[in-house]
Amino acid sequence: MKDITLKEIATKLGISITTVSKALKNYPDVSAKTKKAVIDLAQTLHYTPNSFAVNLRTKESKTIGLIIPEVVHHFFSNVVNAIIDEAEKNGYLVIILQSNESLELEKKQVELLINKRVDGIIMSLSNESNNDDHIKEIIRRNIPFVMFDKINKLTTCSKVIINDQKAAFNAVQHLIDTGCKRIVHIRGPLNPQNSIDRYIGYKKALEKNHIPFDAKLVYTCEKVAFEEGFAFARQIITEHPDVDGIFAITDLVAVGVLTYFNDNDIKIPEQVAIIGFSNWFMSQVLTPKLSSVEQPSHEMGVQSFALLLEEMICHKEGLHYTPRTVELQTCNIIRESTVKP
Amino acid sequence: MKDITLKEIATKLGISITTVSKALKNYPDVSAKTKKAVIDLAQTLHYTPNSFAVNLRTKESKTIGLIIPEVVHHFFSNVVNAIIDEAEKNGYLVIILQSNESLELEKKQVELLINKRVDGIIMSLSNESNNDDHIKEIIRRNIPFVMFDKINKLTTCSKVIINDQKAAFNAVQHLIDTGCKRIVHIRGPLNPQNSIDRYIGYKKALEKNHIPFDAKLVYTCEKVAFEEGFAFARQIITEHPDVDGIFAITDLVAVGVLTYFNDNDIKIPEQVAIIGFSNWFMSQVLTPKLSSVEQPSHEMGVQSFALLLEEMICHKEGLHYTPRTVELQTCNIIRESTVKP
DNA sequence: CTGAAAGCGCTTACAG
DNA sequence: CTGAAAGCGCTTACAG
Numbered sequence: 001m002k003d004i005t006l007k008e009i010a011t012k013l014g015i016s017i018t019t020v021s022k023a024l025k026n027y028p029d030v031s032a033k034t035k036k037a038v039i040d041l042a043q044t045l046h047y048t049p050n051s052f053a054v055n056l057r058t059k060e061s062k063t064i065g066l067i068i069p070e071v072v073h074h075f076f077s078n079v080v081n082a083i084i085d086e087a088e089k090n091g092y093l094v095i096i097l098q099s100n101e102s103l104e105l106e107k108k109q110v111e112l113l114i115n116k117r118v119d120g121i122i123m124s125l126s127n128e129s130n131n132d133d134h135i136k137e138i139i140r141r142n143i144p145f146v147m148f149d150k151i152n153k154l155t156t157c158s159k160v161i162i163n164d165q166k167a168a169f170n171a172v173q174h175l176i177d178t179g180c181k182r183i184v185h186i187r188g189p190l191n192p193q194n195s196i197d198r199y200i201g202y203k204k205a206l207e208k209n210h211i212p213f214d215a216k217l218v219y220t221c222e223k224v225a226f227e228e229g230f231a232f233a234r235q236i237i238t239e240h241p242d243v244d245g246i247f248a249i250t251d252l253v254a255v256g257v258l259t260y261f262n263d264n265d266i267k268i269p270e271q272v273a274i275i276g277f278s279n280w281f282m283s284q285v286l287t288p289k290l291s292s293v294e295q296p297s298h299e300m301g302v303q304s305f306a307l308l309l310e311e312m313i314c315h316k317e318g319l320h321y322t323p324r325t326v327e328l329q330t331c332n333i334i335r336e337s338t339v340k341p
Numbered sequence: 342m343k344d345i346t347l348k349e350i351a352t353k354l355g356i357s358i359t360t361v362s363k364a365l366k367n368y369p370d371v372s373a374k375t376k377k378a379v380i381d382l383a384q385t386l387h388y389t390p391n392s393f394a395v396n397l398r399t400k401e402s403k404t405i406g407l408i409i410p411e412v413v414h415h416f417f418s419n420v421v422n423a424i425i426d427e428a429e430k431n432g433y434l435v436i437i438l439q440s441n442e443s444l445e446l447e448k449k450q451v452e453l454l455i456n457k458r459v460d461g462i463i464m465s466l467s468n469e470s471n472n473d474d475h476i477k478e479i480i481r482r483n484i485p486f487v488m489f490d491k492i493n494k495l496t497t498c499s500k501v502i503i504n505d506q507k508a509a510f511n512a513v514q515h516l517i518d519t520g521c522k523r524i525v526h527i528r529g530p531l532n533p534q535n536s537i538d539r540y541i542g543y544k545k546a547l548e549k550n551h552i553p554f555d556a557k558l559v560y561t562c563e564k565v566a567f568e569e570g571f572a573f574a575r576q577i578i579t580e581h582p583d584v585d586g587i588f589a590i591t592d593l594v595a596v597g598v599l600t601y602f603n604d605n606d607i608k609i610p611e612q613v614a615i616i617g618f619s620n621w622f623m624s625q626v627l628t629p630k631l632s633s634v635e636q637p638s639h640e641m642g643v644q645s646f647a648l649l650l651e652e653m654i655c656h657k658e659g660l661h662y663t664p665r666t667v668e669l670q671t672c673n674i675i676r677e678s679t680v681k682p
Numbered sequence: 683c684t685g686a687a688a689g690c691g692c693t694t695a696c697a698g
Numbered sequence: 699c700t701g702a703a704a705g706c707g708c709t710t711a712c713a714g
Contacts, residue, residue: 003458005707016685021709031683046478048456052396053707056690061393063436063457072422077413084412084439088450093436093457095404098425109429115389116404116434137387226626259626285567285600287628346691357701362693372699394691397706 004047013037024049055117060316063093064120064308065113069101069127069150074251074280075297076124079148082301083122090309092119101223103128110134120144120308120315124151127189127224131155144311144321148304150192158307158323160300164194167293167330168201169208171275172247174291174332176209178340180245180273183211186219186232186257188249195249198277202247217243221253229256237266244272245338251276251283251292258286258337273338288336296328303328345388354378365390396458401657404434405461405649406454408447410468410491411439415592415621416638417465420489423642424463431650433460442564444469451475461485461649461656465492468530468565472496485652485662489645491533499648499664501641505535508634508671509542510549512616513588515632515673517550519681521586521614524552527560527573527598529590536590539618543588558584562594570597578607585613586679592617592624592633599627599678614679629677637669644669 006024010017015034023030023038024047030038041047055061066083068076080096087094095118099106106126113121114137121143129135131154138145139157148160175183185202188195199218206213217240221228229248233256236243248254254276261268268274268288276283276292283290303326314321347365351358356375364371364379365388371379382388396402407424409417421437428435436459440447447467454462455478462484470476472495479486480498489501516524526543529536540559547554558581562569570589574597577584589595595617602609609615609629617624617633624631644667655662 003707007707017708018685018687018710019683022684025709029683034683046482050397050707051457052393052400052402053690054709055393056391056397056692056707057709059393059690070422071412071425072415072418074413077418080437081411081413081439084437085441088438088453093438093453095434096421096425096437097429097434098422100426112429112434115392117392141387226622255626262628281567282623282626285596285623286626287603344691348691358692359694359701359703360699363700366693370699375699391691394706395693397691397708398693400706 003050004042004045005050009038009041009045009047012041060119061117062091063095063116063118064122065095065097065116065118067097067099067106067109067113067121067123069124070098071096074282075149075278075295078297079124079301079304082298083305086302086305090305099126099129101126101128103132107132107134110138114138114141114143118143120146120312122146122148122304122308124149125192126150127192130191142315144308144315146304146308146311148300150194153193156323158311159325160303160307160328161325162295162328162330164197165201165204167277167295168198168247169205170330170332171277171293172202172205173209174334174338175245175247175273175275176205176211178245178269178273178338181211182217182240182243183245183247184217184219184236184240184243186221186229186246186248186253188221188224190220198249216240221249224250224253226252226256226259229253230260231256233257233260234264237261237264246272246274248274248276250278251280251290254290254292255280255282255286258288258290262287268337269340273340275332275338279333284335291335291338292333294331294333296330299328344391345383345386346391350379350382350386350388353382401460402458403432404436404457404459405463406436406438406457406459408438408440408450408454408462408464410442410465412437415623416490416619416636419638420465420642420645423639424646427643427646431646440467440470442467442469444473448473448475451479455479455482455484459484461487461653463487463489463645463649465490466533467491468533471532483656485649485656487645487649487652489641491535494534497664499652500666501644501648501669502666503636503669503671505538506542506545508618508636509539509588510546511542511671511673512618512634513543513546514550515675515679516586516588516614516616517546517552519586519610519614519679522552523558523581523584524586524588525558525560525577525581525584527562527570527587527589527594529562529565531561539590557581562590565591565594567593567597567600570594571601572597574598574601575605578602578605578613587613587615589615589617591619592621592631595631595633596621596623596627599629599631603628609678610681614681616673616679620674625676632676632679633674635672635674637671640669
């Protein structure tokens with residue numbers, strides 16, 4: 001099937017390409033009669049403008065790129081959901097790529113998006129990434145750019161974040177309020193900013209409450225996986241039978257702990273209370289229901305796109321844009337896993 | 342920041358655009374010396390070809406479109422994950438859109454993708470969709486097209502499916518094997534093919550085992566949501582206290598049932614056994630762990646892209662392509678919710 | 683109100 | 699080995 005072009009319509013009607021183009025774009029300087037003829041024929045022939053040519057002329061593709069660690073993840077899929085919908089409402093399509101937490105893949109993907117000449121890029125960094133060359137290249141090329149959640153503080157660009165230190169502090173404070181005295185933190189990898197910040201929040205809460213910090217009570221995930229939570233649970237209960245509270249970097253890991261404890265008849269929260277992070281859907285249907293920190297994933301997506309749109313508009317009009325940082329609120333969602341009867 | 346073009350490189354080196362283009366594409370008829378000079382300068386200037394111009398010339402965008410009901414869904418996010426990764430390996434990017442189960446949105450999205458001139462489209466239909474005009478338009482335009490999971494039988498295109506009738510039959514047969522005699526089916530909406538097929542599988546299993554079919558034991562979801570499962574559970578236990586088994590259209594609904602039963606001290610599986618569908622991640626961590634039908638989501642994504650790629654290659658070379666249907670295997674995953682002690 | 687012409691940045695058949 | 703030229707399908711400043 002050959003695609004219909006302006007030229008064909010013009011030939012069929014015996015008028016110029018210029019006039020056809022103007023008629024379809026509803027320019028005021030085309031007679032009503034010509035306009036109607038053109039629009040009718042275009043409809044009959046199922047004409048749709050060749051976006052490749054339009055892109056080349058207008059120098060924009062009305063497409064943005066989105067790189068996240070992985071889509072099969074409660075938090076990220078919710079952000080993706082919001083970004084896709086917001087973008088569509090504003091006439092943009094979204095190309096999605098997954099770094100799978102690999103810096104190497106992420107670099108390649110940034111390159112792909114730059115080559116593709118997307119109008120803007122939204123990103124949440126992989127666990128291995130920092131202010132690396134590929135990020136600098138986005139900035140150097142002056143491509144509208146927003147980072148969310150897993151960000152790098154040194155990069156000058158718009159950001160949508162939560163206050164991970166404060167959120168973690170509040171989660172641990174809650175454990176302490178319910179009577180916990182020996183609190184484990186299962187943290188994320190050493191590199192990502194949010195895993196560092198949650199760790200700091202944990203330490204600050206201990207300090208504030210005059211509970212001595214014990215480095216042996218900190219366990220570090222590599223993958224931030226269910227299986228790690230499960231394995232750490234066994235290790236914790238063997239190495240530190242006196243532990244009475246656990247703050248996990250994310251619900252998935254907390255669920256691993258909870259599953260091990262359930263399987264081995266360790267009472268939650270009577271023996272050990274557990275609180276996770278991000279409030280995954282499943283947390284509310286587990287037994288016991290898991291306490292967690294609510295992270296506004298949908299709103300993060302909405303705000304990320306809104307900031308990117310602002311910047312894309314400035315960029316298009318050649319105006320200077322000053323990056324902004326939006327910080328969203330979090331709160332503790334208290335459920336059975338931390339409420340001692 | 343202005344983008345570097347072939348022309349600028351050519352001017353700087355005092356050679357023609359043609360030669361620069363050829364050098365960068367490693368044509369054999371360019372001298373090694375010229376080639377080196379061009380490649381070096383291109384690198385220094387961070388040259389990357391303008392994909393808009395390349396698309397226009399080559400008439401392909403190396404981009405495919407993917408429309409699914411929603412990305413925040415265990416099954417679909419796994420398929421998306423596989424499609425993105427397979428596409429990237431083969432040099433394609435993926436634009437993702439969500440119909441949110443709305444036919445109207447889906448139609449608009451198909452139009453967007455056609456206008457965008459993606460090289461191919463992969464789709465899983467919304468609950469409201471059939472062999473409608475927008476689907477016919479894809480076929481009419483001869484755009485490479487694959488449907489997976491939620492398909493329409495009448496459309497002539499490649500498909501990746503499971504045998505929903507057989508899978509449902511086996512699930513219900515399992516309930517019967519464990520001693521269930523009054524079995525409820527919480528089905529999906531009336532329109533989608535897979536919800537019809539699972540319903541037929543349910544009926545066939547009853548028939549085969551000489552259990553009379555009772556239309557009152559069939560409950561119909563509108564949204565296929567957790568809340569519906571939860572509400573139906575209360576209704577079922579009130580209207581039919583003798584029910585001893587439930588087969589739900591998907592795990593999310595089964596989890597709603599399970600949650601209501603847990604909250605109200607109805608023993609699973611002693612009083613009522615439950616089996617879901619699709620084997621969502623959370624099913625293995627619930628109490629009791631939920632039995633389900635394993636649906637190979639990742640493999641569905643891999644196969645969908647593979648079929649699309651086949652068709653895109655034929656399309657590009659002007660060859661005729663005969664659509665194929667790939668049927669993947671399912672199996673029962675038996676867990677605590679159906680194993681009577 | 684209509685249209686000829688230039689140009690977006692590339693690729694490639696063709697001539698030399 | 700190198701390059702002039704046509705053309706992909708559109709948009710738009712300009713002339714009439």
